[in-house]
Amino acid sequence: MTSRRYAIIGTGAVGGYYGACLQRGGAEVHFLLHSDYDHVSQHGLVVESVAGDFALPQVQAHRSTATMPPVDVVVVALKTTHNGLLPELLPSILGPKTAILTLQNGFGIEDELAAWTSATGTDRAIFGGLCIICANKVGLGTIRHIDYGNVLLGQYRRDRQPAGISPQLEAIGQDFRAGQVAVELVNDLRLARWRKLMWNIPFNGLSVVMNATTTEMMADPDIRQLAEQLMVEVLEAAQRDGELLSPGQGRHLPQAIVAHMLTHTEQMAPYRTSMKIDFDEGRPLEVEAIYGNPMRAAQAAGAAVPKIEMLYHQLKAIDRCQSKSLS
Amino acid sequence: MTSRRYAIIGTGAVGGYYGACLQRGGAEVHFLLHSDYDHVSQHGLVVESVAGDFALPQVQAHRSTATMPPVDVVVVALKTTHNGLLPELLPSILGPKTAILTLQNGFGIEDELAAWTSATGTDRAIFGGLCIICANKVGLGTIRHIDYGNVLLGQYRRDRQPAGISPQLEAIGQDFRAGQVAVELVNDLRLARWRKLMWNIPFNGLSVVMNATTTEMMADPDIRQLAEQLMVEVLEAAQRDGELLSPGQGRHLPQAIVAHMLTHTEQMAPYRTSMKIDFDEGRPLEVEAIYGNPMRAAQAAGAAVPKIEMLYHQLKAIDRCQSKSLS
Numbered sequence: 001m002t003s004r005r006y007a008i009i010g011t012g013a014v015g016g017y018y019g020a021c022l023q024r025g026g027a028e029v030h031f032l033l034h035s036d037y038d039h040v041s042q043h044g045l046v047v048e049s050v051a052g053d054f055a056l057p058q059v060q061a062h063r064s065t066a067t068m069p070p071v072d073v074v075v076v077a078l079k080t081t082h083n084g085l086l087p088e089l090l091p092s093i094l095g096p097k098t099a100i101l102t103l104q105n106g107f108g109i110e111d112e113l114a115a116w117t118s119a120t121g122t123d124r125a126i127f128g129g130l131c132i133i134c135a136n137k138v139g140l141g142t143i144r145h146i147d148y149g150n151v152l153l154g155q156y157r158r159d160r161q162p163a164g165i166s167p168q169l170e171a172i173g174q175d176f177r178a179g180q181v182a183v184e185l186v187n188d189l190r191l192a193r194w195r196k197l198m199w200n201i202p203f204n205g206l207s208v209v210m211n212a213t214t215t216e217m218m219a220d221p222d223i224r225q226l227a228e229q230l231m232v233e234v235l236e237a238a239q240r241d242g243e244l245l246s247p248g249q250g251r252h253l254p255q256a257i258v259a260h261m262l263t264h265t266e267q268m269a270p271y272r273t274s275m276k277i278d279f280d281e282g283r284p285l286e287v288e289a290i291y292g293n294p295m296r297a298a299q300a301a302g303a304a305v306p307k308i309e310m311l312y313h314q315l316k317a318i319d320r321c322q323s324k325s326l327s
Numbered sequence: 328m329t330s331r332r333y334a335i336i337g338t339g340a341v342g343g344y345y346g347a348c349l350q351r352g353g354a355e356v357h358f359l360l361h362s363d364y365d366h367v368s369q370h371g372l373v374v375e376s377v378a379g380d381f382a383l384p385q386v387q388a389h390r391s392t393a394t395m396p397p398v399d400v401v402v403v404a405l406k407t408t409h410n411g412l413l414p415e416l417l418p419s420i421l422g423p424k425t426a427i428l429t430l431q432n433g434f435g436i437e438d439e440l441a442a443w444t445s446a447t448g449t450d451r452a453i454f455g456g457l458c459i460i461c462a463n464k465v466g467l468g469t470i471r472h473i474d475y476g477n478v479l480l481g482q483y484r485r486d487r488q489p490a491g492i493s494p495q496l497e498a499i500g501q502d503f504r505a506g507q508v509a510v511e512l513v514n515d516l517r518l519a520r521w522r523k524l525m526w527n528i529p530f531n532g533l534s535v536v537m538n539a540t541t542t543e544m545m546a547d548p549d550i551r552q553l554a555e556q557l558m559v560e561v562l563e564a565a566q567r568d569g570e571l572l573s574p575g576q577g578r579h580l581p582q583a584i585v586a587h588m589l590t591h592t593e594q595m596a597p598y599r600t601s602m603k604i605d606f607d608e609g610r611p612l613e614v615e616a617i618y619g620n621p622m623r624a625a626q627a628a629g630a631a632v633p634k635i636e637m638l639y640h641q642l643k644a645i646d647r648c649q650s651k652s653l654s
Contacts, residue, residue: 209536210644220647222640229637306633310556313549317537320547 004072015077025179106289154189194238237298331399342404352506407616433616481516521565564625
């Protein structure tokens with residue numbers, strides 16, 4: 001079996017790391033680069049990894065998708081705040097059967113991709129990957145992989161039902177595994193996204209508003225209690241959403257996750273969340289993907305999520321204030 | 328009619344300003360001072376006021392309540408965070424009929440005073456004053472009065488029913504008026520406190536969490552929306568509380584206050600709230616008086632106040648963090 005040809009749209013920490021893994025596993029990978037283009041086209045990529053460093057002295061680097069061939073899988077690894085660029089970036093590399101895999105954080109990303117690709121007249125497969133990874137880009141063409149690294153892959157269905165595991169999903173999973181990435185294939189991508197939000201919603205937002213690491217948040221009884229209350233709101237939102245879309249199917253997350261995630265977070269090494277890093281670096285915050293979209297889905301399903309709503313408004317204001325002071 | 332003898336417990340901006348007004352009106356006033364004692368006992372008090380500067384070259388300054396005579400009215404003007412000192416400060420000046428008037432911010436203050444004075448075996452009158460004032464202490468014995476200055480005075484009843492206007496309340500009001508303070512006497516102190524919280528709860532807390540003046544908060548659509556949602560929570564809490572304590576009496580605030588307060592706040596000159604000033608000066612925040620007590624009263628009355636609860640937890644964490652970094 002030959003592996004597929006991939007395009008990595010956004011060679012930051014996530015795109016760079018998983019793209020490098022795919023290439024290491026034997027796939028043909030095309031990287032879209034911006035400020036790192038000159039360096040990477042000459043020197044390739046370096047991954048400093050807890051799981052063992054590796055380098056790819058030669059990669060197919062592109063400054064524009066216009067120079068890429070059509071690919072089998074487009075991997076979207078931009079920050080969601082840049083998704084407005086996709087209708088311009090993707091068409092030239094989308095063959096009629098090209099799949100799209102988004103590795104982005106948040107909720108509703110696949111819906112947006114589906115709406116856009118339907119508008120372009122095709123009905124291609126869309127996949128979502130939930131990356132459980134601590135990684136940063138630390139220099140030109142250099143990614144530091146600090147912890148974790150596994151990926152949950154699932155297929156999106158336009159009717160928002162569980163899509164099961166298709167041969168195409170299996171094949172993509174195989175390419176990641178060949179690159180030494182631990183992969184779990186999931187039946188129900190939407191429920192997996194709710195599950196990931198149970199952690200991201202409390203800790204990403206509170207880390208910015210309260211200016212704290214995970215360890216500091218867990219050590220403060222009031223922030224810890226807020227984190228738990230936010231988790232419970234996400235859990236209830238997921239339950240209402242599952243009941244709305246798949247009545248009577250028991251499509252929800254187990255209550256025990258709340259205690260499990262709190263204990264796990266308490267035991268983690270002090271961790272600066274991705275949103276806190278974006279904030280500290282003066283980058284736009286992924287507020288709509290991580291807060292706005294799930295909040296609206298929860299409300300549409302009849303779940304009251306007042307604390308998520310409050311965090312959403314606080315983060316919108318912080319993001320607006322930051323973008324003003326930088327402009 | 329002779330005016331009453333007053334003790335001012337806490338000669339900061341509020342205690343200093345209103346104590347000076349009472350003395351100007353002819354009352355005998357004893358001031359409790361701490362760091363300003365030496366200066367004030369020699370030079371008196373100075374009030375730089377929008378309504379006209381005035382000075383009191385001679386005041387009765389005390390370093391301790393032990394040197395004060397028994398008084399008719401004890402005016403409590405400490406920050407609520409120092410109320411733990413009252414059982415030590417007050418007994419020596421409390422005659423059997425001495426009234427207590429608290430000019431402090433927040434909710435439930437009179438309940439705490441009543442619980443404590445009941446424990447001391449008396450059943451004296453307790454009054455609350457809501458000070459609508461922008462004032463700061465700007466130097467030794469010097470208070471700058473920036474705007475407003477009026478006071479709402481009401482009597483506390485241990486059964487939490489409206490107390491009406493007693494002759495004693497009228498008399499105290501008269502002493503303030505003699506000192507050129509605009510006074511409104513209120514029938515229902517508890518409802519007046521809820522009304523004041525409708526402004527204090529959104530703007531004090533959000534000014535600290537979001538690091539903003541009133542003008543900045545009103546200019547940001549997300550903070551403005553949060554402020555409105557918090558106001559609505561206070562309004563509903565007041566309604567539930569009124570219904571619990573006085574069923575069928577229509578003891579609640581009019582809905583129209585929300586729009587009125589928002590418009591008014593929008594038109595105010597940029598204002599740093601008292602909690603923001605406390606925060607900027609590294610002082611403890613009055614979180615329990617302004618948030619904890621009304622939150623618990625709301626919950627006891629069956630009102631869901633999730634956003635007030637969230638702001639409470641955020642402020643508790645900020646207050647704890649600040650007190651750690653200062654200690």
